[in-house]
Amino acid sequence: MLQLKRIFSLILVLVLCLGLSVQVQASAIKKAKEKDKELKNQKNQTQEEKEALTQQLNEIVDDMEQTQKRLSAKEQEIKQKEEELVNAKIDENNQYESMKKRIVYMYENGNTEFIEILCNSKDIGEFLNKAEYISRISEYDRAQLVTFQNVVEEVKKQEEALQTEYTELTALREELGVKQASVEKLLADTNTKLEELEQKIGANAARLDKLLKEAAEAAARKKAAEEAAAKAAAQAAASAAAQQADGGAGVQAAGPPVVSGGGQFTNPCPGASYISSEFGEYRDPSDPSHKGMDFAAGAGVPTYAAADGTVVIANYSDSAGNWVVINHGNGLSTKYMHHSALTVSAGQRVTKGQQIGLVGSTGWSTGPHLHFQVEVNGMAVNPRNYL
Numbered sequence: 001m002l003q004l005k006r007i008f009s010l011i012l013v014l015v016l017c018l019g020l021s022v023q024v025q026a027s028a029i030k031k032a033k034e035k036d037k038e039l040k041n042q043k044n045q046t047q048e049e050k051e052a053l054t055q056q057l058n059e060i061v062d063d064m065e066q067t068q069k070r071l072s073a074k075e076q077e078i079k080q081k082e083e084e085l086v087n088a089k090i091d092e093n094n095q096y097e098s099m100k101k102r103i104v105y106m107y108e109n110g111n112t113e114f115i116e117i118l119c120n121s122k123d124i125g126e127f128l129n130k131a132e133y134i135s136r137i138s139e140y141d142r143a144q145l146v147t148f149q150n151v152v153e154e155v156k157k158q159e160e161a162l163q164t165e166y167t168e169l170t171a172l173r174e175e176l177g178v179k180q181a182s183v184e185k186l187l188a189d190t191n192t193k194l195e196e197l198e199q200k201i202g203a204n205a206a207r208l209d210k211l212l213k214e215a216a217e218a219a220a221r222k223k224a225a226e227e228a229a230a231k232a233a234a235q236a237a238a239s240a241a242a243q244q245a246d247g248g249a250g251v252q253a254a255g256p257p258v259v260s261g262g263g264q265f266t267n268p269c270p271g272a273s274y275i276s277s278e279f280g281e282y283r284d285p286s287d288p289s290h291k292g293m294d295f296a297a298g299a300g301v302p303t304y305a306a307a308d309g310t311v312v313i314a315n316y317s318d319s320a321g322n323w324v325v326i327n328h329g330n331g332l333s334t335k336y337m338h339h340s341a342l343t344v345s346a347g348q349r350v351t352k353g354q355q356i357g358l359v360g361s362t363g364w365s366t367g368p369h370l371h372f373q374v375e376v377n378g379m380a381v382n383p384r385n386y387l
């Protein structure tokens with residue numbers, strides 16, 4: 001019996017330690033999941049930046065190609081204009097040379113011939129015609145020369161305009177080149193950032209994986225230990241009952257009924273040090289209204305059936321831990337959660353004040369306490385109305 005109690009307390013300590021480690025793991029897992037979410041957000045943002053930059057770069061490269069085409073076309077035009085200018089200068093020069101020749105010819109042959117030509121005219125009409133002809137020739141020469149000179153000037157202007165355009169296009173091409181280099185640099189930076197984020201996500205995922213595995217292992221260990229504790233307690237209760245039946249004195253795991261208070265229900269945990277949470281209290285957004293009353297008590301403090309009834313559940317649940325549900329009839333039932341061990345089993349009749357288990361912190365619990373819940377037709381009500 002003593003041996004059994006020692007084993008039982010050892011198991012109880014183990015359960016408490018395991019419970020603590022499960023909580024620590026749960027918070028590490030939550031952090032790792034949050035980190036994963038944040039890193040993936042960052043990655044998406046960087047991906048968007050990369051796409052925007054790639055589009056920008058494509059536009060610049062297109063502009064670059066267009067500018068290069070325009071530059072090549074401009075080079076062609078300039079070349080043509082240069083040839084035009086050369087031809088215009090040749091025309092101008094030819095005209096000048098022939099005009100000079102005609103003038104020189106007229107002077108070299110003296111005014112005599114000029115006068116002779118005029119004097120040999122048959123009549124004044126022919127004379128006037130000839131004089132007019134000579135004057136027209138020189139006028140024509142001058143006009144031709146001016147025309148050719150004007151053509152040269154015009155072509156020169158056109159060539160200068162083309163040169164200006166060419167210079168502007170060259171500047172544009174340089175500007176685009178600088179832009180392209182800077183966008184390419186940004187793109188390279190973004191790629192580096194993406195690689196870094198991928199690495200971080202991978203490392204975090206590996207860590208999360210490891211944590212989840214460890215948590216699953218710890219939860220399995222905790223469950224096994226809690227089940228072992230429940231079994232040991234049941235054995236202790238059975239052994240005590242057997243001793244009692246044999247008429248033996250000795251220490252009893254489940255003593256006579258413990259009834260306190262004048263209510264319909266007895267206090268299910270008179271050994272509690274205080275009430276840590278009342279019915280209806282706000283807890284957190286996922287559990288806005290507390291469905292029962294929490295009796296804060298040391299691990300191992302006995303818990304009792306609130307009234308006569310039948311145990312309908314006495315087992316382990318992930319959320320309630322080792323728990324007991326007693327049906328009292330007339331739509332009334334009570335629930336007792338987070339025990340380190342149970343001393344009753346499903347199907348058993350219990351009397352008011354009969355021990356049903358030992359306070360613990362199994363299931364979703366942050367410290368040893370009894371969660372006591374009263375329900376009327378399945379609806380949780382304030383237990384204080386019954387105590």
Ligand SMILES: [Zn+2]
Nearest residue numbers: 292293294371
């Ligand atoms: Zn509670």
